[in-house]
Amino acid sequence: MKLGVIGIGNIMYSDEGVGVHFMHALQQNYKFTPNSPDDSIEFIDGGTLAALLMHILVEFDEILLIDCIxxxxxxxxxxxxxxxxAMPKSVKWSGSAHEVEMLETLQMLDLCGDRPRTQILAVVPMRIExxxxxxxxxxxxxxxxxxxTAIDFIASRGFSCxxxxxxxxxxxxxxxDSKGKN
Structure with a gap:
């Protein structure tokens, strides 16, 4: 199984970038080892690319999408x-352009029949202008x-953390920094 951990958000607007920052924190704070030689995990800074990520997302069997909602x-x-x-009806993907675009990206992947199994890990942000x-x-x-939550999920997919x-x-x-690294 090929698992993708995708951080989404606009890092220039505080909590709007939490998906990207959290993905980098996971990647830097943990070593992930697959329990099977056929499994792999990849961390991707999706920023605000949304639809431009489609060709990347289809390469995974499952994705953990990290964002704010x-x-x-x-x-x-x-x-x-x-x-x-099984998205809760209470969840609204609104408030910033990248959220709407990411939902539309997942819907386009559905229409094509190419969306990998998708889990969403999200937090309600403080909106800071x-x-x-x-x-x-x-x-x-x-x-x-x-x-x-992320560690438990990744471990449940066959990875030691x-x-x-x-x-x-x-x-x-x-x-x-400007290259997306600390």
């Missing part, structure tokens, strides 16, 4: 984890829940 009755920092095919490369305290706190670092999502966000 809105939800009815949701509060800043609330974490959601669900199968794309001025550009900022940091993340809110609420999302930082929620990243602990997201980390446990060894902790090798301790960078927070905020550390990643505040030290992000």
């Amino acid at each position: 809105d939800a009815d009755e949701g509060s800043i920092g609330d974490v959601y984890f669900f199968d794309y095919e 001025p550009m900022s490369f940091s993340v809110s305290d609420e999302v930082l706190k929620s990243s602990e829940i997201m980390e446990r 060894e902790k090798i670092g301790n960078l927070s999502v905020r550390d990643i966000a505040e030290n992000f």
Whole structure:
């Protein structure tokens, strides 16, 4: 099985970039080893590319899509984890251009019959208008829940997870350079 961990978001607008920052934190804080030689895992910074990711997404058997979302009755920092095919009705992919585009990208993959099995791990962000490369305290706190959820999911897909670092999502966000590395 080929598993893709895809971080989505606009890193220039604080919590809007949480998917990208969280994906990098997972990649830098853990060593993932497949339990089977036929399995592999790949981490991808999807940024705000959405539809331009289609040719990449179809290469995976399953993807873990990490992003921010809105939800009815949701509060800043609330974490959601669900199968794309069982998306809660309370979830709203609105609030920034990349969210709508990512939903449309998944729908286009469905129309083509090429969408890999898709799990969504998302958090309700604090909307911050001025550009900022940091993340809110609420999302930082929620990243602990997201980390446990992601590690449990990845382990359930046949990967051993060894902790090798301790960078927070905020550390990643505040030290992000133009090449997407810390």
